[in-house]
Amino acid sequence: MESMYFEDGRLFVLDQTKLPNEIEYFTPKKKEDYYYAIKSLQVRGAPAIGIFAGYAMALLNEDKRKLKEYLDSSRPTAVNLSYATGRMLKAYEEGKNLLDEARAIHNEDIDMCRKISEYGLSLLKDGDGILTHCNAGELATSKYGTGLGPLLLGKEKGYNFHAFTDETRPLLQGARLTSFELEKAGIDVTLICDNMAGLVMKQGKINAVLVGTDRIAANGDIANKIGTSSVAILANYYNIPFYVLGPYSTIDYNCKTGDDIVIEEREAAEIKNMWYEKPMALPETKCYNPAFDVTDNELITAIITDRGILKPPYDISLENIRDND
Numbered sequence: 001m002e003s004m005y006f007e008d009g010r011l012f013v014l015d016q017t018k019l020p021n022e023i024e025y026f027t028p029k030k031k032e033d034y035y036y037a038i039k040s041l042q043v044r045g046a047p048a049i050g051i052f053a054g055y056a057m058a059l060l061n062e063d064k065r066k067l068k069e070y071l072d073s074s075r076p077t078a079v080n081l082s083y084a085t086g087r088m089l090k091a092y093e094e095g096k097n098l099l100d101e102a103r104a105i106h107n108e109d110i111d112m113c114r115k116i117s118e119y120g121l122s123l124l125k126d127g128d129g130i131l132t133h134c135n136a137g138e139l140a141t142s143k144y145g146t147g148l149g150p151l152l153l154g155k156e157k158g159y160n161f162h163a164f165t166d167e168t169r170p171l172l173q174g175a176r177l178t179s180f181e182l183e184k185a186g187i188d189v190t191l192i193c194d195n196m197a198g199l200v201m202k203q204g205k206i207n208a209v210l211v212g213t214d215r216i217a218a219n220g221d222i223a224n225k226i227g228t229s230s231v232a233i234l235a236n237y238y239n240i241p242f243y244v245l246g247p248y249s250t251i252d253y254n255c256k257t258g259d260d261i262v263i264e265e266r267e268a269a270e271i272k273n274m275w276y277e278k279p280m281a282l283p284e285t286k287c288y289n290p291a292f293d294v295t296d297n298e299l300i301t302a303i304i305t306d307r308g309i310l311k312p313p314y315d316i317s318l319e320n321i322r323d324n325d
Contacts, residue, residue, distance in 0.1 A: 002143075002179070011055045013043060015042045016042060020177070020179075031071075046212070047109050048139070050249065054106070068158055079215045079249070080249050087105065088102065088105075103245060109142040113142060113149055113247075117127070117144045117145070119305075120210065120245050124208060124272060125206075126154075126230075129207050129208075130151060130163050131197060134147075134177075134209050136148050151163060151185075151246065152187070163187055167192065168194065168227065174191070175311050191255045197230075208243060211244055212224065213285045218251070218315060219253045220300060220313075223295075242300055243304055251254060259294075261294055263290050268289060303317075307321045
């Protein structure tokens with residue numbers, strides 16, 4: 001299922017806030033539509049956000065530098081966003097065709113996801129139990145995905161995996177999106193509450209953990225959906241490989257460590273009201289709702305990019321694949 005596609009001069013985007021019960025595409029028309037779509041998670045997943053922003057830069061008749069700044073402010077943790085808008089701004093300044101550049105970002109993402117999926121699949125065995133957190137499949141990218149890519153590609157190649165999917169509170173990306181994608185792909189999937197991860201690990205049902213990432217610091221610390229670091233700690237305790245899968249464009253070499261990653265804080269309503277028929281806490285109850293947390297590099301078994309499988313020490317392995325232009 002495509003997260004977005006360009007046809008007849010218009011961009012069609014799958015509204016992920018309506019999944020799994022409704023499959024509906026919308027067409028953004030003005031810059032506020034693009035900003036809202038990213039901010040409200042109609043479009044989510046670092047690669048998909050980057051693709052979407054690339055089309056925004058191409059299709060909107062706005063001051064490109066101001067537009068880049070405006071779009072970048074919608075989700076500051078997702079480095080693919082600023083990467084794509086920066087690339088589009090450079091293309092504009094060089095007089096390139098912006099729609100061609102946006103399409104190139106989209107097509108390159110498809111190739112990137114395939115490479116990541118191939119590398120990730122090489123680390124798994126037929127019949128493995130796989131734990132996932134958040135959503136990093138086709139909905140979050142262009143095709144295959146990052147964290148889910150090895151499962152989806154493996155299915156094509158005849159592998160049989162059993163996925164255990166954390167529901168991923170408070171936005172339930174694992175429940176609404178990952179289980180949806182895996183069910184549609186015909187992959188054996190069991191949805192679990194976030195706090196069950198330790199139990200299924202202890203029971204020996206998990207052979208590997210696969211997660212995507214929104215930002216990789218230069219030392220290998222990663223930012224991903226809140227709760228990822230807890231899963232990594234559990235995996236480390238039970239001696240289960242914890243694999244991070246993300247494109248090269250997710251690496252922020254200007255961000256030296258995870259301490260430098262800006263963590264987006266979202267509205268309290270996502271905890272108290274969203275997905276509930278009635279509020280689950282009093283209106284006056286304070287909430288703390290960071291969208292991401294940082295997983296320390298020492299908890300990560302390998303970082304899998306479209307440029308290969310990286311092992312510790314990550315400051316060296318990440319530097320070895322760096323572009324120097």
